[in-house]
Amino acid sequence: MSKRVLTTESGAPVADNQNSATAGVGGPLLLQDQHLLEKLARFNRERIPERVVHARGSGAYGYFEVTDDVTAYTSADFLNTVGKRTETFLRFSTVADSLGGADAVRDPRGFALKFYTEEGNYDLVGNNTPVFFIKDPIKFPDFIHSQKRDPFTGKQEPDNVWDFWAHAPEATHQVTWLMGDRGIPASYRHMNGYGSHTYQWTNAAGEAFFVKYHFKTNQGVRSLSSDQAAELAGKDANSHQTDLLQAIERGVNPSWTLHVQIMPAADAADYRFNPFDLTKVWPHSDYPLQRVGRLVLDRNPDNVFAEVEQAAFSPNNFVPGIGPSPDKMLQGRLFAYADAHRYRLGVNHTLLAVNAPKATTADNYGRDGLMASNAYGRDRKNYEPNSYDGPAETGQPLSAPLAVNGHTGTHEAPLHTKDDHFFQAGELYRLMSAEEQARLVANIAGGLSQVTRDDVIEKNLAHFHAADAEYGKRVEEAVRALRED
Numbered sequence: 001m002s003k004r005v006l007t008t009e010s011g012a013p014v015a016d017n018q019n020s021a022t023a024g025v026g027g028p029l030l031l032q033d034q035h036l037l038e039k040l041a042r043f044n045r046e047r048i049p050e051r052v053v054h055a056r057g058s059g060a061y062g063y064f065e066v067t068d069d070v071t072a073y074t075s076a077d078f079l080n081t082v083g084k085r086t087e088t089f090l091r092f093s094t095v096a097d098s099l100g101g102a103d104a105v106r107d108p109r110g111f112a113l114k115f116y117t118e119e120g121n122y123d124l125v126g127n128n129t130p131v132f133f134i135k136d137p138i139k140f141p142d143f144i145h146s147q148k149r150d151p152f153t154g155k156q157e158p159d160n161v162w163d164f165w166a167h168a169p170e171a172t173h174q175v176t177w178l179m180g181d182r183g184i185p186a187s188y189r190h191m192n193g194y195g196s197h198t199y200q201w202t203n204a205a206g207e208a209f210f211v212k213y214h215f216k217t218n219q220g221v222r223s224l225s226s227d228q229a230a231e232l233a234g235k236d237a238n239s240h241q242t243d244l245l246q247a248i249e250r251g252v253n254p255s256w257t258l259h260v261q262i263m264p265a266a267d268a269a270d271y272r273f274n275p276f277d278l279t280k281v282w283p284h285s286d287y288p289l290q291r292v293g294r295l296v297l298d299r300n301p302d303n304v305f306a307e308v309e310q311a312a313f314s315p316n317n318f319v320p321g322i323g324p325s326p327d328k329m330l331q332g333r334l335f336a337y338a339d340a341h342r343y344r345l346g347v348n349h350t351l352l353a354v355n356a357p358k359a360t361t362a363d364n365y366g367r368d369g370l371m372a373s374n375a376y377g378r379d380r381k382n383y384e385p386n387s388y389d390g391p392a393e394t395g396q397p398l399s400a401p402l403a404v405n406g407h408t409g410t411h412e413a414p415l416h417t418k419d420d421h422f423f424q425a426g427e428l429y430r431l432m433s434a435e436e437q438a439r440l441v442a443n444i445a446g447g448l449s450q451v452t453r454d455d456v457i458e459k460n461l462a463h464f465h466a467a468d469a470e471y472g473k474r475v476e477e478a479v480r481a482l483r484e485d
């Protein structure tokens with residue numbers, strides 16, 4: 001077998017990959033050393049901007065298999081036959097820290113799933129938490145600023161974290177969730193995934209339903225205590241990555257069972273909770289879980305940068321039979337992601353293998369821009385309508401139209417009969433075992449007691465009191481004890 005020859009990027013053979021060219025032995029370098037210049041210049045460009053949130057993550061390929069008939073609720077092609085399989089790519093992530101951060105931290109986890117369906121890619125960009133901290137996207141940049149590194153101190157600041165929450169009573173539910181046992185998953189395999197938002201499904205007859213997605217881990221939910229996590233994060237900052245990579249390499253393929261909660265569209269207006277409020281769940285007693293299928297991850301990416309760092313998920317990548325709900329947070333996200341991708345990866349990011357459709361091909365009139373390829377061939381017109389049999393619209397909306405009324409303006413989300421900021425947080429507290437309640441209280445107090453301003457502490461305590469009198473009292477006592485230490 002002939003030996004493979006090392007080449008420059010333009011394919012010319014490289015004579016020496018150990019010594020750069022110099023003017024005489026021991027002399028300065030020569031500008032004509034193309035191989036050296038190319039190597040150093042390329043190296044300088046090996047990084048792209050990290051994701052502004054969810055920077056640190058791990059990904060894997062797999063498939064989704066339909067196990068139950070849901071055609072009464074959605075016409076989505078990839079869900080239309082029991083036994084049907086669709087290729088998927090899932091990226092898990094932590095949220096607040098930067099690319100080099102540790103995995104074993106108290107933070108929500110991202111659960112971003114791409115279904116490569118025959119009708120285009122469907123992205124379900126969720127978290128491991130069924131709710132979120134805020135309910136209006138206009139607060140998102142402020143929220144994230146308060147959770148990430150402070151611009152002056154260069155580190156995460158309890159003062160900022162809790163000051164934001166002091167002004168966001170609607171976060172009490174998610175804060176209770178995050179500070180509880182599930183706040184630090186043992187690994188990406190041992191946590192559930194949730195679509196969190198309410199989405200719309202439309203069936204073949206054009207009837208609309210509202211739907212929430214729940215991916216239940218088949219590995220069992222396992223979590224770390226704050227102390228276990230601190231130790232693990234110090235020993236192996238990449239603990240989630242190691243776990244996922246090695247499990248799949250060993251053939252121990254993780255899986256999740258997808259269930260949905262389905263609400264007939266006509267129920268939405270009078271439901272006791274605003275069904276489009278991301279800080280609220282729908283109790284299962286109101287809308288029980290219905291099984292849909294199984295998600296299996298069975299293949300690691302070949303190249304983490306190409307396939308995980310450059311993966312692009314967007315909540316507005318829908319397929320026929322699935323669409324958005326009026327959830328304001330979701331609506332904000334419909335803009336934010338593709339915009340982030342255009343900045344982070346460029347306008348042609350959908351041509352990258354991990355992002356391109358796999359079970360169908362994209363066919364449209366978008367052309368050119370940075371890193372364009374010749375995907376559309378020489379004689380394909382780049383305008384529409386045309387007389388050359390170019391692709392044309394279907395006239396079929398992806399999902400059913402929803403009625404709207406009222407006046408434009410900066411409205412607060414409408415309150416339904418049982419809506420307040422605290423009731424569901426209290427329900428979550430009351431659902432926990434005595435031991436979990438004790439750990440929850442200790443975790444909150446551990447963070448809140450580090451806050452330097454009394455008024456910020458008081459405002460947060462008031463939220464826990466409002467959720468449940470006992471919960472509030474216990475957090476208050478624990479914070480006081482730690483501050484007196």
Ligand code: HEM
Pocket residue numbers: 050051052053054057091092093109110111112125126127132136137138140194195196197311312313329330332333336337340341344
């Ligand atoms: C209005 C609220 C939100 C805004 C504006 C927002 C914005 C963003 C942006 C700009 C990114 C980086 C995208 C990239 O560079 O590829 C991102 C990533 C992500 N967000 Fe959000 N986000 C919001 C709320 C949420 C919520 C509620 C969830 C979960 C239910 C979520 C889940 C994720 C996930 C999983 C990722 C990482 C995706 C990946 O793995 O590439 N976000 N978000």
